Amino acid sequence: MAGLHQSDFKNPVVRWIDTRLPVFTLLQKEYGTFPTPRNFNYLWNFGALAIVNLLIMIATGVFLSMNYTAHTAYAFDSVERIMRDVNYGWLLRYVHSNGASMFFIVVYIHIWRGLWYGSYKAPREILWMLGVVIFLLMMATAFMGYVLPWGQMSFWGATVITNLFSAFPLVGQHIVTWLWGGFSVDNPTLNRFFSLHYLLPFVIFGVVFLHIAALHITGSNNPLGIDPKGPQDTLPFHPYYTIKDSVGLIVYFIVFAVLVFFAPNYLGHPDNYIPANPLQTPEHIVPEWYFLPFYAILRAVPDKLGGVLLMFGSIAILFILPWLDTSGVRSMRFRPIARWFLLLWGLNFLLLMWAGGKPAEGIYVTIARLATVYYFLYFLVILPLLGRLERPLKLPESIAAPVLRGGGPVPAGAAAKPMEKA
Amino acid sequence: MLRFRNLLGALVLGAGALLSAAPARAAGEAVAIPDTRFSFDGIFGTFDRASLQRGFQVYKEVCSACHSMHLLSYRNLLEIGFTGDQARALAAQFQVMDGPNDQGEMFERPARLSDRFRRPFPNDQAARAANNGALPPDLSVIVKARPGGADYIHALLTGYSDPPEGFQLGQGMNYNKYFPGHQIAMPNVLNPGQVQFADGTEGSVENMAHDVSSFLAWAAEPELEQRRRMGVRIILFLVVIGGLTYAVKRKVWADVH
Secondary structure (H helix, E strand, O other), X not given: OOOOOOOOOOOHHHXXXXXXXXXXXXXXXXXHOOEEEOOOXXXXXXXXXXXXXXXXXXXXXXXXXXXXXXXXXXXXXXXXXXXXXXXXXXXXXXXXXXXXXXXXXXXXHHHHHHHHOOOOOOOOHHHHHHHHHHHHHHHHHHXXXXXXXXXXXXXXXXXXXXXXXXXXOOOXXXXXXXXXXXXXXXXXXXXHHHHHHHHHHHHHHHHHHHHHXXXXXXXXXXXXXXXXXXXXXXEEHHHHHHHHHHHHHHHHHHHHHHHHHHOOOOOOOHHHHOEOOOOOEOOOOOOOHHHHHHHHHHHHOOOHHHHHHHHHHHHHHHHOHHHHOOOOOOOHHHOOOHHHHHHHHHHHHHHHHHHHOOOOOOHHHHHHHHHHHXXXXXXXXXXXXXXXXXXXXXXXXOOHHHHOOOOOOOOOOOOOOOOOOO | OXXXXXXXXXXXXXXXXOOOOOOOOOOOOOOOOOOOOOOOOOOOOOOOHHHHXXXXXXXXXXXXXXOOOOOOEHHHHHHHOOOHHXXXXXXXXXXXXXXXXXXOOOEEEEOOOOOEOOOOOOXXXXXXXXXXXXXXXXXXXXXXXXXXXXXXXXXXXXXXXXXXXXXXXXXXXXXXXOOOOOEXXXXXXXXXXXXXXXXXXXXXXXXXXXXXXXXXXXXXXXXXXXXXXXXXXXXXXXXXXXXXHHHHHXXXXXXXX
16 A cells, blocks of 8 residues: 555654655664564574674675786786785785685574574574575685685686586586686686676675565574563564674674784685696695585595585585474474484584595595585484484473573473463 | 696596595605794784895895795885885896887886886796796795795795705705705705895894795785784774673663573
């Protein structure tokens, strides 16, 4: 129905705008009074941190691109020129390159939070799947961004990863040629990667919007994994969670600052300060740290196509996770057996990350293979079975009941306080 | 030693199709690089200007015969404590190519502050031709481009010796304890007393290696001092604002718990 919006705002200017375009009402509804479970722990900071990180990446990236030259002959030197001759260029670049690492740290913790508290379960399946889409887009963006400085790891990383597509029978080589825009990784490749590296963050931004829109339909999950039953279970987002997110944000900034100002190249590879040389292969080609778990899965398979399929499968499986986990209980607090398997899965993920950074030989391959088996075993066998076999602990009656008694895990069978109906 | 491999080889190595137990690693196991004490070590370390200036002298008189540093300009010498006149005089010792002039011809002239460091060879082929087929790498960011950084450069420059018995040295190659594979095309270039330092510092191999490593560390990260200064301030600021934010958080949540 058309017609002016009935605005509650007193300020005449705000009111004038709000009656015509109710953005203030929207903000008030979605970020002001938005009812949010009262029992969030600090793991619930990481969604907000990820948004801030995305904005930092876009802001620094826009300025970097003003001084960057996407040409194989100039790219490396133009990046070093940013480091030396652009005002605070070193700051922009180190914030951007370490920002990529911070983004993955934040998003991995965010995903872990979702796994531990069952945030992927009904009714949040689409919210979760949109998150997986964001993760995939992030990986593509980060990969192409790493190519842009045109160092040795840029070039050889691009060569190895794009060549993965050659594993597909018949069309493989054609796909690779099409990706490259030629017959090897060269200037056309660099140009299109730069273009896509600039484009994809805005696509991510769009999907993040959908991710948040879906979140605001279903509402947030919480550490107990039970639905809020009334106003006594929730708090308005502002000021309670704006201030709690701010605390996490400052801690995040401190970690970020330590990396940028005191160890800006710690997470990078020295070889990427050697200009790309198509005739000279580095001793060990390793991707950035955040890709190592998937790189380990890729290398764990003795067959190239099999490795590629398994690597893509390791992400694709996340899309169907909501249906693989057959348990009706969300939070691992109330799943006495599953939580040990999930904890092991988390450690296993770190083990894969470690193995991915080692040469593909000897004991490292064996470890990577075992870890890969467990990665999939957890999703395909353990979770579906546990949903039927495991006896979950008794869920609390409401969020308010245990929280008001000091929080923490509730002993099984604890009597819930009678709820007051608001 | 980095090897030439064809594309297929790279794919096999990188994509992990290769799972053979027999490792195809470079000859010679890695030697631990000794830790050298530099003024810029640690979180609060800064560059020693006198050392950087001596290091530049070593680069100018020894390294620059073969190694370029094309990301640096002579104006950057002002940042390591040379005065304008000193830097201009240093630059003028190099002849750089300029042009074309009004007649359409290239010509040589003494370098100015705005010029990049002169490259010793007109192109990579000329560099290889003059160096037994080896290409002396550009040194602009060499400290960032090698694991171990300045420690490695220092170790490399002081790591020359006769090869151990039974070590097969290639034609025109030199033995170096710290170079991966131990065979390096670069000869031992630092000999005692080779560089006469104006400030009275003894021209020992150790001093020359130490100073030129410092100089290269500065060249790779000229922003280091500014970066650390800014970092200390920003982190102190964040800690204070973080404490305040946490206090506000406690106050806001006081009525909920």
